Amino acid sequence: MGIQDIIEGKKQWRAHVARVKALPPDYQIVYKEMQKYLFKVGPISLPDGPLLPGVVDFFEEGVAAGKGVVELIGTDVAAFCDDLVKDSPTYADVYQASISAEPGTHEK
Structure with a gap:
C-alpha cells in the first residue's frame, strides 16, 4: 500500500463521515452504535468493504422517506447488525x- 492509497482512503473516510454528520441526530446516534458494535464483532472485510457506506445509503433513503430510524431497523441494534453480517466471516x-485447531498445527 503506497502513500497515494493511504491518502485516497482518508479522503473516502472523511467523505463518509461527512455523510453521517448530515443525517438527523437520532440516525447519527444509531449509526455510531452500529459502527462500535460492528468493529467489535463484525466481518473481517468491514474497514474496506461496502457495509458501512451501505448503511449510510439505507439511512439516507429512510430520511428521504420521512421514516424514523426505529422504523427502519427496529429497537435491537445488535440484532439488526447480526443480520447484516450473518454470512460473513468475523x-x-x-x-x-x-x-479449536490441533496443537502444533498452523492454519493459514
Missing part, C-alpha cells in the same frame, strides 16, 4: 478456529 470466527 474476527470471532477466526479466533474460534484458531483455538
Whole structure:
C-alpha cells in the first residue's frame, strides 16, 4: 500500500463521515452504535468493504422517506447488525478456529 492509497482512503473516510454528520441526530446516534458494535464483532472485510457506506445509503433513503430510524431497523441494534453480517466471516470466527485447531498445527 503506497502513500497515494493511504491518502485516497482518508479522503473516502472523511467523505463518509461527512455523510453521517448530515443525517438527523437520532440516525447519527444509531449509526455510531452500529459502527462500535460492528468493529467489535463484525466481518473481517468491514474497514474496506461496502457495509458501512451501505448503511449510510439505507439511512439516507429512510430520511428521504420521512421514516424514523426505529422504523427502519427496529429497537435491537445488535440484532439488526447480526443480520447484516450473518454470512460473513468475523474476527470471532477466526479466533474460534484458531483455538479449536490441533496443537502444533498452523492454519493459514
